[in-house]
Amino acid sequence: DVKVTQSSRYLVKRTGEKVFLECVQDMDHENMFWYRQDPGLGLRLIYFSYDVKMKEKGDIPEGYSVSREKKERFSLILESASTNQTSMYLCASAVRWTGRKTQYFGPGTRLLVL
Amino acid sequence: GDSVTQMEGPVTLSEEAFLTINCTYTATGYPSLFWYVQYPGEGLQLLLKATKADDKGSNKGFEATYRKETTSFHLEKGSVQVSDSAVYFCALTLNAGNMLTFGGGTRLMVKP
Numbered sequence: 136d137v138k139v140t141q142s143s144r145y146l147v148k149r150t151g152e153k154v155f156l157e158c159v160q161d162m163d164h165e166n167m168f169w170y171r172q173d174p175g176l177g178l179r180l181i182y183f184s185y186d187v188k189m190k191e192k193g194d195i196p197e198g199y200s201v202s203r204e205k206k207e208r209f210s211l212i213l214e215s216a217s218t219n220q221t222s223m224y225l226c227a228s229a230v231r232w233t234g235r236k237t238q239y240f241g242p243g244t245r246l247l248v249l
Numbered sequence: 250g251d252s253v254t255q256m257e258g259p260v261t262l263s264e265e266a267f268l269t270i271n272c273t274y275t276a277t278g279y280p281s282l283f284w285y286v287q288y289p290g291e292g293l294q295l296l297l298k299a300t301k302a303d304d305k306g307s308n309k310g311f312e313a314t315y316r317k318e319t320t321s322f323h324l325e326k327g328s329v330q331v332s333d334s335a336v337y338f339c340a341l342t343l344n345a346g347n348m349l350t351f352g353g354g355t356r357l358m359v360k361p
Contacts, residue, residue: 139292172354175257175353175354176353177253177255177338177351177352177353177354178293178338178349178351178354179351180348180349183348225292225293227293237283237295237298238349240285240292240293240294241292242290242291242292243291243292
C-alpha cells in the first residue's frame, strides 16, 4: 500500500528556532512536494523536487529551504521560524513521467510558532 | 496563470441531502481534473479524477463530469452521510511532472 509519512503530527516551536519537517515515501517516486495549507487559501506549493539533490521553488518559497539527499526523503527547513509560518504542512509524492497521475499525501504536520 | 475556484464553505447539509460543490478552472492547456478529500486530522486523499472532456469520475457515491465548454468539474452526491463531513479540494494538473493547482477547499458538514 502507498505510504507517505511525516515525522510529526504536531509541533510547537518558538520564534527564531530552526525547524525541520521530514517526509518519507516508500513508493520509489521521483517527485516530492511540500505544501502549506491555510484556511481559505487551499494548498500552496512551497518547494518541490524531481530527483535527488534537485529542487525547485514553488509559489511561496520565502522563509523555507529543502533538502533531498535520498530519493525517499524530502525535508522542509524553516531557518528561523516566524509566527506567520504557523500552518499545516503537507508532503506529497508522485511518479514523474507517466502522465498526470495523482499525488499521494502524508497526514500533515500542524506547526505552531509562538 | 492556471487557477481553480471553488464555492466557499462551509456547506451544511442534513443526512441524505443532495450535495453539489462547484468548481471552475482556468488553464492555458488541456488539464486533468481531480477532487481530493481531507477528513479531520488527515492528509488529502484522491476522491476521483477525469482526464478529458465529458469524462465522468466517480467513487464512493460521488461523481464529477469534466465540462470543457463551461470549464467546470462540479462534485455531486445524491445522498450524503455524516461520514462525508470533510474538506473537499478541486485541483488540476497540466503537465507530466504532476504539478497540481488547488482550489481553496470547501468544508462540508453533514448533520444527522
